[in-house]
Amino acid sequence: MPELPEVETVMRGMAGALCGQQIAAASVRRKDLRVPFPVGLARKLSGRRITAFSRRAKYIVMSLDDGYVLVIHLGMSGRVRLYGPDEIWAATPHDHFVIHLADGACAVLNDPRRFGMVLHMKAGALPAHKLFASLGPEPLEKDFNASALMQMAARRIVPVKQFIMDQRIVVGVGNIYACEALFQAGIDPARAAGTLKIDEWKEIVRAVRAVLRRAIKAGGSSLRDYRQTDGALGYFQHQFKAYGRAGEICGACGGDAKIMRIVQGGRATFYCPRHQK
């Protein structure tokens, strides 16, 4: 799934094309994704003007002029494709949700695996919503810092890689960027979170931020089915130093150390056993 950089890229693409526009109609093409589409969603959106876009964790938040928000999560395989006023949308498989704008443009949510979700609620209800209430800090904000991490990690035995993928600890870091950040920080992903020293948490904070910033700049990563809203590929995958590189020589330590692949919590982890301690 799209991790933070991909969601940020999609959100920016939607903001540029849709902000300020009026919704002429919406169509819900199946009853559910991971959760059911909100009851009467098409009717609730019709005629509304889109006033703003933001992102919280891996959720895209579209603000409407009636005080409600439309919240989109892309799950593992979700994409948003934008069509200009002169482009024709012809339904392809897994096009589950479409927003038609007054000027003829449209935005299409396509999600083969249907792990994504679409929610509609009053803007004020968002922070208290079950899915949002326990989210941790944004990694690019100040409250994501070494001392807070160390405090939360105290006595925790979960591997540090799973710890930083926990959305209650910090949001937006998924499997790929967890691998990349720990590689850059030089931390062994299997270390129990509670054993890390403050300087090591500082390195992790620095690395998470650097990796995410660089990925956003590159328009995210393009794995199997992720695309930017204009259909273009992101470029960050070419900059992966560890993810997907099992068996290759580690580019960070010289010599002949090879990137290893292990499984943690059912997810693949790529790391260099020589320089990640």
Place this chain on the structure above:
DNA sequence: CTCCTGTCCTGCCGGC
């Protein structure tokens, strides 16, 4: 609490 596992769903890739 913390932890660990199973689960949702489809598509793609490599091996035989």
Place this chain on the structure above:
DNA sequence: TGCCGGCAGGACAGGA
């Protein structure tokens, strides 16, 4: 060429 198992970016629920 075709079939099949394994694996994929997330995050929940539920049980130990």
